Amino acid sequence: MAKNKNPDRVEFTKEMKKQGYNILVPMMAPIHFKMIEKAFRENGYHLVLLYNSSRAVVEEGLKYVHNDTCYPALLVIGQMIDALNSGDYDVNRTALMITQTGGGCRASNYIHLLRKALKKAGYEQVPVISLNISGLERSEGFKLTPKIGISFMAGIVYGDVLMLLHNQTRSYEINPGESAALVETWTDKIVAQLSGGKGWRMKDVKANLAAITADFAKIPVKRTPKVKVGVVGEIYVKYSSLGNNNLEDFLIAENCEVCVPGIMGFALFKVDNRLEDIKLYGGKYAKKVIVTFLMDYLTKLEDVIVEAVEKHPQFMPPARYSHIKKLVDGFIGYGNKMGEGWLLTAEMVELVDSGFENIVCTQPFGCLPNHICAKGMIGKIRDSYQNSNIVPIDYDPSASPVNQENRIKLMLAVAKERLNEREEQKQREKDAALV
Amino acid sequence: MRIGLDVGSTTIKCVVMDDNENIIFKSYERHYSHIVESAHKVLGGIVEKFGDCEAFLSISGSAGMGMAQKCRIPFVQEVFATRVAAGKYTPDADVIIELGGEDAKIIFLSNGMEVRMNGSCAGGTGAFIDQMAALLDVSVEELDELAATSEKVYTVASRCGVFAKTDIQPLLNQGAQKRDIAASIFYAVVNQTVGGLAQGRPIKGNIVYLGGPITFLPQLKKAFDKTLGLEGVCPENSLYFVACGAALYSDEKLLLSDAADRLSKYDGDAGFSFNEPLFKDREEYDSFIKRHDKNKVERGEINDSTGAVHIGVDAGSTTVKCAVIDEGGRLLLSSYQSNSGNPVPQVKAFLQNLYSEHPGVEIASVTTTGYGEDIIKKAFHADFGIVETVAHFTAAKKFMPDVDFVIDIGGQDMKCFQIKDGIITNIFLNEACSSGCGSFLQTFAEALGHNVEDFSEMGLFAPAPVELGSRCTVFMNSSIKQAQKDGATPDNISAGLSISVVKNALYKVIRAQDPHMLGRHIVVQGGTFLNKAVLRAFEKELDAQVAAPDIAGLMGAYGAALYGMSKSPSESGVADKESLDNFTHDVKSVRCSGCENNCRLTVNTFSGGGKFISGNRCERPVTSKKTDESLNIYSFKRSLLADYKSCKGPRGTIGIPMGLNFYETYPFWHTLFTKLGFGVVRSPRSDRKLYLEGQSTIPSDTVCFPAKLLHGHVAELCKMDEVDTIFYPCMTYNIDEGKGDNHYNCPVVAYYPEVIAASMKEVLSGKVFIYDYVGIDKKRYFPRKFTDILAKYYDGITYKEVKAAAREAYAEYDRFLERIREKGTEIISEARKKNMLIIVLAGRPYHIDEEVCHGIDTLVAGFNTAVISEDAISHLTKKFKAGVLNQWTYHTRLYCAAKYVCTQPDMQIVQLVSFGCGVDAVTTDEVRSILESGEKIYTQVKIDEITNLGAVKIRLRSLLAAIGY
Numbered sequence A: 001m002a003k004n005k006n007p008d009r010v011e012f013t014k015e016m017k018k019q020g021y022n023i024l025v026p027m028m029a030p031i032h033f034k035m036i037e038k039a040f041r042e043n044g045y046h047l048v049l050l051y052n053s054s055r056a057v058v059e060e061g062l063k064y065v066h067n068d069t070c071y072p073a074l075l076v077i078g079q080m081i082d083a084l085n086s087g088d089y090d091v092n093r094t095a096l097m098i099t100q101t102g103g104g105c106r107a108s109n110y111i112h113l114l115r116k117a118l119k120k121a122g123y124e125q126v127p128v129i130s131l132n133i134s135g136l137e138r139s140e141g142f143k144l145t146p147k148i149g150i151s152f153m154a155g156i157v158y159g160d161v162l163m164l165l166h167n168q169t170r171s172y173e174i175n176p177g178e179s180a181a182l183v184e185t186w187t188d189k190i191v192a193q194l195s196g197g198k199g200w201r202m203k204d205v206k207a208n209l210a211a212i213t214a215d216f217a218k219i220p221v222k223r224t225p226k227v228k229v230g231v232v233g234e235i236y237v238k239y240s241s242l243g244n245n246n247l248e249d250f251l252i253a254e255n256c257e258v259c260v261p262g263i264m265g266f267a268l269f270k271v272d273n274r275l276e277d278i279k280l281y282g283g284k285y286a287k288k289v290i291v292t293f294l295m296d297y298l299t300k301l302e303d304v305i306v307e308a309v310e311k312h313p314q315f316m317p318p319a320r321y322s323h324i325k326k327l328v329d330g331f332i333g334y335g336n337k338m339g340e341g342w343l344l345t346a347e348m349v350e351l352v353d354s355g356f357e358n359i360v361c362t363q364p365f366g367c368l369p370n371h372i373c374a375k376g377m378i379g380k381i382r383d384s385y386q387n388s389n390i391v392p393i394d395y396d397p398s399a400s401p402v403n404q405e406n407r408i409k410l411m412l413a414v415a416k417e418r419l420n421e422r423e424e425q426k427q428r429e430k431d432a433a434l435v
Numbered sequence B: 001m002r003i004g005l006d007v008g009s010t011t012i013k014c015v016v017m018d019d020n021e022n023i024i025f026k027s028y029e030r031h032y033s034h035i036v037e038s039a040h041k042v043l044g045g046i047v048e049k050f051g052d053c054e055a056f057l058s059i060s061g062s063a064g065m066g067m068a069q070k071c072r073i074p075f076v077q078e079v080f081a082t083r084v085a086a087g088k089y090t091p092d093a094d095v096i097i098e099l100g101g102e103d104a105k106i107i108f109l110s111n112g113m114e115v116r117m118n119g120s121c122a123g124g125t126g127a128f129i130d131q132m133a134a135l136l137d138v139s140v141e142e143l144d145e146l147a148a149t150s151e152k153v154y155t156v157a158s159r160c161g162v163f164a165k166t167d168i169q170p171l172l173n174q175g176a177q178k179r180d181i182a183a184s185i186f187y188a189v190v191n192q193t194v195g196g197l198a199q200g201r202p203i204k205g206n207i208v209y210l211g212g213p214i215t216f217l218p219q220l221k222k223a224f225d226k227t228l229g230l231e232g233v234c235p236e237n238s239l240y241f242v243a244c245g246a247a248l249y250s251d252e253k254l255l256l257s258d259a260a261d262r263l264s265k266y267d268g269d270a271g272f273s274f275n276e277p278l279f280k281d282r283e284e285y286d287s288f289i290k291r292h293d294k295n296k297v298e299r300g301e302i303n304d305s306t307g308a309v310h311i312g313v314d315a316g317s318t319t320v321k322c323a324v325i326d327e328g329g330r331l332l333l334s335s336y337q338s339n340s341g342n343p344v345p346q347v348k349a350f351l352q353n354l355y356s357e358h359p360g361v362e363i364a365s366v367t368t369t370g371y372g373e374d375i376i377k378k379a380f381h382a383d384f385g386i387v388e389t390v391a392h393f394t395a396a397k398k399f400m401p402d403v404d405f406v407i408d409i410g411g412q413d414m415k416c417f418q419i420k421d422g423i424i425t426n427i428f429l430n431e432a433c434s435s436g437c438g439s440f441l442q443t444f445a446e447a448l449g450h451n452v453e454d455f456s457e458m459g460l461f462a463p464a465p466v467e468l469g470s471r472c473t474v475f476m477n478s479s480i481k482q483a484q485k486d487g488a489t490p491d492n493i494s495a496g497l498s499i500s501v502v503k504n505a506l507y508k509v510i511r512a513q514d515p516h517m518l519g520r521h522i523v524v525q526g527g528t529f530l531n532k533a534v535l536r537a538f539e540k541e542l543d544a545q546v547a548a549p550d551i552a553g554l555m556g557a558y559g560a561a562l563y564g565m566s567k568s569p570s571e572s573g574v575a576d577k578e579s580l581d582n583f584t585h586d587v588k589s590v591r592c593s594g595c596e597n598n599c600r601l602t603v604n605t606f607s608g609g610g611k612f613i614s615g616n617r618c619e620r621p622v623t624s625k626k627t628d629e630s631l632n633i634y635s636f637k638r639s640l641l642a643d644y645k646s647c648k649g650p651r652g653t654i655g656i657p658m659g660l661n662f663y664e665t666y667p668f669w670h671t672l673f674t675k676l677g678f679g680v681v682r683s684p685r686s687d688r689k690l691y692l693e694g695q696s697t698i699p700s701d702t703v704c705f706p707a708k709l710l711h712g713h714v715a716e717l718c719k720m721d722e723v724d725t726i727f728y729p730c731m732t733y734n735i736d737e738g739k740g741d742n743h744y745n746c747p748v749v750a751y752y753p754e755v756i757a758a759s760m761k762e763v764l765s766g767k768v769f770i771y772d773y774v775g776i777d778k779k780r781y782f783p784r785k786f787t788d789i790l791a792k793y794y795d796g797i798t799y800k801e802v803k804a805a806a807r808e809a810y811a812e813y814d815r816f817l818e819r820i821r822e823k824g825t826e827i828i829s830e831a832r833k834k835n836m837l838i839i840v841l842a843g844r845p846y847h848i849d850e851e852v853c854h855g856i857d858t859l860v861a862g863f864n865t866a867v868i869s870e871d872a873i874s875h876l877t878k879k880f881k882a883g884v885l886n887q888w889t890y891h892t893r894l895y896c897a898a899k900y901v902c903t904q905p906d907m908q909i910v911q912l913v914s915f916g917c918g919v920d921a922v923t924t925d926e927v928r929s930i931l932e933s934g935e936k937i938y939t940q941v942k943i944d945e946i947t948n949l950g951a952v953k954i955r956l957r958s959l960l961a962a963i964g965y
Helices: A014-018 A030-042 A055-064 A071-085 A106-121 A146-170 A178-195 A202-217 A235-239 A247-253 A264-281 A285-310 A321-327 A341-353 A368-373 A375-384 A401-434 B035-050 B065-070 B078-089 B126-136 B140-148 B161-173 B178-198 B212-216 B218-228 B241-249 B256-265 B282-292 B343-357 B373-380 B388-399 B438-447 B452-459 B473-485 B490-509 B532-542 B552-566 B577-581 B633-642 B662-675 B688-695 B705-718 B747-759 B782-793 B799-833 B856-861 B889-902 B919-933 B949-963
Strands: A022-025 A046-049 A094-099 A128-131 A227-233 A256-259 A358-364 A389-395 B002-007 B011-017 B023-030 B054-060 B095-099 B104-108 B114-117 B207-210 B253-255 B308-315 B319-326 B331-338 B362-369 B405-409 B414-420 B423-429 B522-525 B585-591 B600-606 B611-614 B653-656 B679-682 B725-727 B768-770 B837-842 B865-869 B907-914 B939-943
Touching: A022 A030, A022 A071, A030 A046, A030 A146, A030 A178, A055 A071, A055 A106, A055 B490, A071 A094, A071 A106, A071 A235, A094 A106, A106 A128, A106 B919, A146 A178, A146 A202, A146 A256, A146 A264, A146 A285, A178 A202, A202 A285, A227 A235, A227 A247, A227 A341, A227 A401, A235 A358, A247 A256, A247 A358, A247 A401, A264 A285, A264 A321, A264 A341, A264 B782, A285 A321, A321 A341, A341 A358, A341 A368, A341 A375, A358 A375, A358 A401, A368 A375, A368 B747, A375 A389, A375 B747, A389 A401, A401 B065, A401 B078, A401 B114, A401 B473, B002 B035, B002 B078, B002 B241, B011 B035, B011 B241, B023 B035, B035 B065, B035 B256, B054 B065, B054 B241, B054 B256, B078 B095, B078 B104, B078 B114, B078 B241, B095 B178, B095 B212, B104 B178, B114 B178, B126 B140, B126 B161, B126 B178, B126 B212, B126 B438, B140 B178, B140 B212, B140 B218, B161 B178, B178 B218, B207 B212, B207 B218, B212 B218, B253 B256, B282 B532, B308 B343, B308 B373, B308 B388, B308 B552, B319 B343, B319 B552, B331 B343, B331 B552, B343 B373, B343 B577, B362 B373, B362 B388, B362 B552, B373 B600, B373 B611, B388 B405, B388 B414, B388 B423, B388 B522, B388 B552, B388 B949, B405 B490, B414 B490, B423 B949, B438 B452, B438 B473, B438 B490, B452 B490, B452 B532, B473 B490, B490 B532, B522 B532, B522 B552, B633 B662, B633 B799, B633 B856, B633 B865, B653 B662, B662 B679, B662 B799, B688 B705, B705 B725, B705 B747, B768 B782, B782 B799, B799 B837, B799 B865, B837 B856, B837 B889, B856 B865, B856 B949, B889 B907, B889 B919, B907 B919, B907 B949, B939 B949
Parallel strands: A022 A046, A022 A094, A094 A128, A227 A256, A227 A358, A358 A389, B002 B054, B095 B207, B308 B362, B405 B522, B653 B679, B653 B725, B725 B768, B837 B865, B837 B907, B907 B939
Antiparallel strands: B002 B011, B011 B023, B054 B253, B095 B104, B104 B114, B308 B319, B319 B331, B405 B414, B414 B423, B585 B600, B600 B611
């Protein structure tokens, strides 16, 4: 066990890095995270993505985290403690990693809740690394270098594109499972590239995306009218199937096309917030220059995604950040930045605007920012878009799937009825034209 | 033929139609969670009656979903089915209101169809009415009859069943009339439905009521009509709309015998998560019973030569317990009975019985405790009254002198204490939202068609107890529904419930992770532990052996009697036989006119002129003296804010909704605007009426109450002609006081103006609503940015003007805080002169709002303590490293105040926490751990729309008793 220099917490040291500590990371979006895992490994950190998802995860969470704390904290911390309990890792040679956005919602406190939990569970010796870009907390043995940053973002780009194409294809594919298999193949390919130190540069990303989109375009599909459902929400329950009781699979089983807006938008949002802060409240010029630079870089990555997808007319490229930001103007202020903030409202508006009028808006029970930017805005969106059909769903360790599914089914019943009406209308128009 | 099955949470409804869609058969029955069997039986009945054939068949209803899927029978979502049926039977309906066993729905049909269902945290449905009727010890039909004769309506929390229960219980104990409570329950259901589901959309036009409760309870329908100001109809077949819709919508023909066959083969997928069985086998059970049989308290025989006796009366939330002991503390007699909503007659009967069966009995003392402590004490002239925590602790200590930890789970409460060297060092009490107590088991047992004893017995040998989580009753309802859907049998549900009670106590109330934390000598008591399944679950979860006294349910009364004994009185002043025979008890309800609170008082008058008044927030109606407020900083802060008077100005009038952070920033904005030549008007003081004014526009029913109040404040301002602009800025950041890692506002405080703008558009029409984002933390940039904001709404306000006004505004803000600190210092030194305890009532600035804190400050001051607030002392601590990310200005003050209190022997903290405040899930643990490091007792008071002051009193008295004040 390595020595500890920081009295307040067990710090992840250079020595620990050298010793090749396992760094456990909770699962959120599987495609994205698999690539990020490899990107970090390539840069000297032995990340281990956690797949444990049994009831024990929730149990451990309930045990060690204040039960009124939001569900993601409970799951993330539960998953880590369950992993430490499993015996699969030498707890004296293992570290944990968790993100910290530094925003004004409770999420920035997860790391502290995790440390409290570790102490109570008897894992006080396990260091926790904060992954943040706000300079909140540093660890001697962990440095977020530009190369890691770029590889990290490459992982996000790959993940977003694979998720998008998978969703746009899977509901229409003639051979069931074909697009899922392709996601698998490509994930493996890119993971292999990243493991060999390749695939993260802009040039590689572009080439890979071109190949990925081309492959997906080749999947034979039959496009029949389907109910289109968008999924938005608090980032963890939005992406994590553990958090949202396999929401995507449920919707697919209900014969829908699903659209889950990517993580890129969230990254852009978090960076852009800093610019908005300066605009609203004033700030230093130097800060603005740095943030603008980052913003330009992310926008360039977004271009790469959109351009790659656009090449194939059968696919709908993701909405650009600048576009959804413009769309949400008048609904909610750009200063609303805690949690998913105005981006969540914006994603709902954009989805409705682009034909995904049916939306499941996910949040942990009692989620503070979502009182405002999610539940608080649904009525306002309906005022502008009469056809919007949005159902807010709360997730919680005790909220039962039957309740959630029942509410979603109600939304779907309305959606299906509307779809049928529209199809009948089309048919009538066609018949009339023939006459 | 068309067949629709509606499998709800409590009942199964069936409709059979002929080919012309005429209803030819219908049935309605309770399924007691035997869903599959019931469905199978119903279908079998149809085959028998109409013969086997191919028919259009579909299933609807929340409990039918999984079954339908597995048996490949088409499923129709129930709200959707309702709509289909409404289209046929009530085509001119505009709005449908449907209450079911556990769901409430509103369907808006005209002008843009929209459907609303209650969220997961919402009672106010059929099951809720059942629970409330049980609480009043009447049938649901009787409840309706009672309500018909009511004279008035009490305010009962309309959000969730658990809350309503805690409102009703004290009303009962205080002697309120059952008929009025019955009516109040119905209005609570109406408020819940209208307030929680309509979310700002008006309910008007032709209203159709559906579902069991409204169909069977005419008074409930009346309450809806009255609240909505119209007359709706409850159509023929109002119970069967869902089933009809399912029948009508079905487009798939099935051979009935096939479908029935599939149902009979379906046994759930047993996909639920489960725990280990409570007992492996009979042998394990027997040794468990043998071990616990040893835990007996000492008994004695009552006879003429016994000598003087001491009596303890524990008038609890659902039961009345009495214990009689002799001078040596031996238990002579006891009684344990349900209080049926009023404890007075039970205690009277007990005493009368004692006098008649033991005519020579010499009573040395009578001590009362529990919810009904005061009323019993007054009614029968008992000698002592003690807080129940002390009673339970006293009893446990007698039973096991070296006890380390006591856990008491009663009907409604859970009380736990940690004991070191014979002194209470930590107290844990359950909150309203974590029921999981005795009455909870009873309610579910009854819902599943059993009495509680048989029901728990069933669970003892259940092979796979269902994992049900540890949340509140409402969640439990849906967890059970889920388990039923997955095919869990009643015995496994029973065992699962017992386990969940235990987990609730351990992880939610005590927040224990490690059994060793509880110590080695653990006493468990309270009626709930008479239940062997709970006791066993507890030992299993804790992995330790505990001692449950054979009088687990009587420990409160026993402890009270022991307390009386310790006071060694010679003769009790308790009512004698004669006065008991002539005993009368009258209850009257009046409005107090002592101050603008206008509390609704319940006045109990007993024979001999004894009076007991309840419902009061202060002592004024009791002592006719005004409470001394000189050592209460809460009232000082209120008057300080009132000094910023409304005024007129040439540039127009700005209205400010007095809520959330305005309680601190008002001096800033008042000064800023008046210096700029505006008039400033603040919204009126919060009260119930103001809240209801804005209730229907609240979009999220789980947001905290202080935020909900804002809707009322804005609505009031909109009614004022002189107000042309309402100002309520978004503020991500608060002032940086330099003590934390950051200086945010919480997300709700920061952005609630967005919700107001989005949900109150119609109310705000005609007014300018300024809700721009401002950062008052950046003094340097503020004037420039604020000039830009003002320029959007007004011409000709210059940067220079704003800069000058801002300078004064900042100065005023500083002065305001300084005056609070000075007052704090003054109160502290005054209190020290008088040797008074100083209570830091720590919350947020907006907790001084009368409607938010419900007079808790006065209540605390009434215990002869000085009351100060966190912002009066937080500046006295240096910046320190908290165990959490210390990023919210108001919450940083809490940590600082806690740290400071640790250094002051004559100070204690009571933390005010708003229900639904997510941030406080972080702060409460942190404040507790700061206090524990300073060896202080942590006390938390949860406040909401309605606060049960009785529960607050128990917390305070427990704290005071523990520190010996």
